[in-house]
Amino acid sequence: MIEFKNVTKRYPEGKIALDNLNLKINDGEFVFIMGDSGAGKTTMTKLLLREERVTSGELWVGDVNLAKMRASRIPKYRRRIGVVFQDFRLFKQKTVFENVAFALRVVGGASAAEVKTRVMTMLKVVGLEDKANNFPAQLSGGEQQRVALARAIINNPHTIIADEPTGNLDPKLSMEIMGLLVQMKEYGKTVVVVTHEAELAKMFHQRIVRLKDGRLVGDDIYGGDTL
Amino acid sequence: MRRLSDAFAQAFKGMFRNGLITFVSIFVLISCLLFVGSFALIALNVAYNLEDVTDLNEIEVFLDFDADDETVARVQREILRLGNVSDAIYVSKEDGLDDMTGEFADYGYLFEDISDEENPLSDKFRVLYIDNDKVTTLDYELKQIDGVRKVNSRLDIAATVDSLQNGISVIFVWFTALCTVVCMFVIINTIKLSVYSRRDEITIMRYIGASRTYIAAPFVLEGALIGVVGATAAFFLEKLIYSLLTGFVTAQMNIVKLYTYAEMTPTVLTVFFGISLFTGVVGSLISLGKYVEA
Structure with a gap:
């Protein structure tokens, strides 16, 4: 479960990015976070990744209050979160296999055989098992994002955070990626997708949280079921 | 084990990726070590000969x-x-x-x-x-x-010898400190370049949950490798310079006693590897700075 309790985030220069935000996301839920530029979406992502610390309030992810978590515990925390970025952030000089395997190696503990099995399984989930030896530059944008998704889920995280995952993709590929993210919900993952593509979000009939000027202004499932 | 070999592989790649600046770092390191080493050898030999004066x-x-x-x-x-x-x-x-x-x-x-x-x-x-x-x-x-x-x-002689030895020691410490600072400054800049060229990778590693040690290890090893290469090269160059100088001094002044390079080897190795590993490792850690912050 993710819970924002009266969370305010004020940057050093004085800008208030999130203003007393209260939001609860249950385990296994799929949520779109939407809003215009400057609404606080990116700040929310940064707080969830513990890249930034809340100014006041509490931010719970499972049994961890990120507001009070020590810096030394951040790497371990992030291994429980899968993250997907708009610009994919793949290692250009590594193959698809190596990119996905890298996340396993960082955590350590897996034998070479186990790494191979798990990476190939993940590539199969995202439909790229035949591209394992390709380099990112040899893939389309959608395929690169699927590699990023495979990397995000290989350590079996309980939560996946996707920050504008379809921002660099055409509509068809965007549908594909969103479809895969929704599929993650079926695997029991909590999925938080930050996007500004309202039409795309509506097509998946999932919970949509709307932010404006750092405040919660909407929380519903497209179709009118206000939560 | 795998992580360590990965870190070494990355460190070697880093050295070659920044080929020219790595070469400059090693060159500066060797130069500084030769200055420090030559001064240390002279100081030790002076002390060795001064012992005769007081050894009566x-x-x-x-x-x-x-x-x-x-x-x-x-x-x-x-x-x-x-x-x-x-x-x-x-x-x-x-x-x-x-x-x-x-x-x-x-x-x-x-x-x-x-x-x-x-x-x-x-x-x-x-x-x-x-x-x-x-x-x-x-x-x-x-x-x-x-x-x-x-x-x-011979109180006066003992006092003179003592002050001479103290003076040499003070100069040696300052000289070593100065060279260490110069080496560290150069290595910091080299590793900074390496870190900068891999900043995107570091960002990815941080998001994946790589520990600070995991991220820092290749850069620290890169600094240490620069140090090891520099110290090794300086050791053999110093040996060459010392053999030439001792040959000359012995031919000119029979009365002067000189240590052999073999006798000095433990001291030279300790000083060279001490300075170069210290500057390499500490310089790398300073260079990493905010990049390894979570």
Whole structure:
């Protein structure tokens, strides 16, 4: 479960990015976070990744209050979160296999055989098992994002955070990626997708949280079921 | 094990990725080490030769002119009881005169008229002591013994040698510190370039949950490798320079004693690898700065 309790985030220069935000996301839920530029979406992502610390309030992810978590515990925390970025952030000089395997190696503990099995399984989930030896530059944008998704889920995280995952993709590929993210919900993952593509979000009939000027202004499932 | 080999592989790649700046770093490191090393070798050899001056470790203790056998025996006992004394060799005034006659053989006519009865010298002891640092105390203690007329110690020489050695040590420490700072500055910039060229990878690693150690290891190893390469090259270059210099000095000045490079090797290796590994590792850690922050 993710819970924002009266969370305010004020940057050093004085800008208030999130203003007393209260939001609860249950385990296994799929949520779109939407809003215009400057609404606080990116700040929310940064707080969830513990890249930034809340100014006041509490931010719970499972049994961890990120507001009070020590810096030394951040790497371990992030291994429980899968993250997907708009610009994919793949290692250009590594193959698809190596990119996905890298996340396993960082955590350590897996034998070479186990790494191979798990990476190939993940590539199969995202439909790229035949591209394992390709380099990112040899893939389309959608395929690169699927590699990023495979990397995000290989350590079996309980939560996946996707920050504008379809921002660099055409509509068809965007549908594909969103479809895969929704599929993650079926695997029991909590999925938080930050996007500004309202039409795309509506097509998946999932919970949509709307932010404006750092405040919660909407929380519903497209179709009118206000939560 | 796999992580360590990965870190080494990344470190090697980093060295070659920044080829020119890595080369410059190693070159500067070698230059600094050669300066420090050459100065250290000179300082050690100077100290080695200065030891001869103080190594005489001998004080002459002259007895009263009318000292009888009993006084001589008592004074010897009292001298040998002192803590810093290893031996007290008795030299009668007759033996003293013989020594002086032999020493000034070319001026033998000066001693022709001096008979044993008219011997102007007094009996003395050649007191051999152990610790040069405590010679002032010994000098004072010897003067307090009843029957002792005069004490000839080399306090002035000991003081000069001591201040000379201290001066060399101070210069060496400052010189080493200065070279260490220069090396560190160069290595910091090299590793900064390496970190900058891999900043995107570092960002990805942080988001995936890589620990600080995991992220920092390749860069720290890169710094250490630069240090090891620099120290190794400097060691052999120093050996070459030293053999050329010792050959020249030995040919010109037979009186000068010099350490062999083999005798100096442990010192040179400790100084070279100490400085280079310290600058490499600490320089890398400083360069990483905010990049490894979570």
